[in-house]
Amino acid sequence: MMHSDFHVVSAKDLCLTFQTNDGPVHALKDVNLQIDKGDFVSFIGPSGCGKTTFLRAIAALENPTSGELMVNGTTPELARKDRAYGYVFQAAGLYPWRTIARNIKLPLEIMGFTKAEQKERVERVLKLVDLEGFGNKFPWQLSGGMQQRASIARALSFDADILLMDEPFGALDEIVRDHLNEQLLKLWSSTGKTIGFVTHSIPEAVYLSTKIVVMSPRPGRITDVIESTLPKERPLSIRDSQDFIDIAHRVREGLRAGHGDGAADA
């Protein structure tokens, strides 16, 4: 309890059960995890392992059934009221009737920033995601990758310290994805944000993360937490290094072990 003040996110024996018509579904069971300031944490695992549920619980979009979850030393609801995090969904979810700039202004309008401040912030975050000059375009005029960058800019606009990303690049092709991964790393190291990142892709998780959380389904739980040994500076070519291959191997093993358990349960 005392220590949770020092963690950005701290989960202790966290359980979350959904009541469905087919009986209870244990989305999370006895999850224990700490995320420190400046961490880049990836959650990886098959569908139904609770990785998205955990991210949503941090964002106070789901309510844990039991256990303790603290964000910035307080409850997820209060953390949200303090604008602790920006959330990026799998789809960019830009409003088609707003230009890119006005889409980014959406949270700023709701949070009551002044017009001048809104304008200044839009320009700053557009630069951050390399979309300068696209503010007056409508979403449909941009490619999928650019739209997702705009949605990241929107999440960054109100200066939350935590960025929660739920498979943000899942719908994009590999080349665009590589490019965005590189940009995201740059953005992370220049802003010092804490990032929680849900993904299906092992290379993506290994390339981006300082900490990889391997999860498995039925019930959703953590099977392995891997501290990355890769340096903070990561060119794309690092993916051919032995360290990278070793970590990827360990993630794969963790996933396979979890999957075996799941199969045995079923």
Place this chain on the structure above:
Amino acid sequence: MRKLFAVCTVVLVIVVLWYSAAVKMNAKWAHDQAARAKVELSFSDLVRDTWAQERPVLPAPHQVAAELWDSTVMKKVNSKRSLIFHGWITLEATLLGFVVGTLLGIVLSVGIIYIRAMDMSVMPWAIASQTIPILAIAPMIIVVLNSVGIQGLIPKAIISAYLSFFPVLVGMVKGLRAPDHMQLDLLKTYNASRSDAFYKLRLPSSVPYLFTSMKVGIAASLVGTIVGELPTGAIRGLGARLLTGSYYGQTIQMWAALFAAALLAAGLVALVGLAEKSVLKKMGMVR
């Protein structure tokens, strides 16, 4: 160009069918007249006669066109025989009814979205209201309002609103519910209030649905007004024109009024379409 060709072809086919139907349906009268005068009718005589009768069962297109021309361009606008005069009377009630119906539809849809009791109760009543034949309920509205001294524009507009609120209600409920879970969750992460969610997300999302419903609604408004004009003693309006036409067997006059109503409906729907285009363009939703 292809589209124009297609439209012209369809119109041509309709005109040909119409003329031949006119020959067939008006032939009996022509034959009767010939028999009475004891003359033989050649085929060309028959055709000429069936296309030029004074009170044909089915008037030929050019007769209707001539009557339309005569009763719009050739008559003074304030004449009782002018279709523009009658059309204006109908249009007034239609527009008033449409505005009232659209507002009612929007208000009810917002209630359905936000108030659970309304969500469970309003829709069945709205659907029930549309299953009652308007021809049955219109005279009652007219009579009841007349007994409290309200007549003329208002009763017709009420019937018109009665028909036009429904498509707007259905469309707006769908439109206001169009935003998916992800969109609503995103607003939640900003701690957005319900009014933020309404004005910034739900309302703009519903605009395309609103216009689609309004196109249906304005046509329904016109039908409602015309039906409302039938039992008023048939004095003014396109509906009255239809009714007097049928009283006196003036089929040409009836068809002219019918066409005037159809043209009016097409014009109104086109106007809503124009408004739709310009609003959606302003919102950036037209590519």
